[in-house]
Amino acid sequence: MGYSHLSTFIYIAVIPGAITGLALGYIGDRFELTSLQRLIAAVPLWLAILSGWVFGMAGLAYLFGVALALIYPMPRCACCGQPLLCRHAEQCFHCGADWHKT
Numbered sequence: 001m002g003y004s005h006l007s008t009f010i011y012i013a014v015i016p017g018a019i020t021g022l023a024l025g026y027i028g029d030r031f032e033l034t035s036l037q038r039l040i041a042a043v044p045l046w047l048a049i050l051s052g053w054v055f056g057m058a059g060l061a062y063l064f065g066v067a068l069a070l071i072y073p074m075p076r077c078a079c080c081g082q083p084l085l086c087r088h089a090e091q092c093f094h095c096g097a098d099w100h101k102t
């Protein structure tokens with residue numbers, strides 16, 4: 001409750017919209033487009049920039065996760081040596097070893 005999705009709106013609409021405006025200004029001047037031609041070009045250009053932005057940032061997040069896993073690997077079970085399912089695990093799902101405090 002109370003989460004306004006403002007950061008999502010900025011991420012999905014404002015940043016690609018600003019990039020689209022800059023690109024449309026450059027393309028419109030470079031090819032001397034009329035205002036109607038710029039208006040017609042705006043929607044497909046915005047969709048292309050939006051998808052490139054979102055998938056590009058998702059790719060960066062994936063690469064960041066890969067690098068983080070290389071630097072800071074998942075801890076392993078003290079009994080069987082298999083990687084644990086999460087960093088705070090207190091039980092091994094491979095061999096059943098349990099080191100809960102209670």
Ligand SMILES: [Zn+2]
Pocket residue numbers: 077078079080081082092093094095096097
């Ligand atoms: Zn184990």
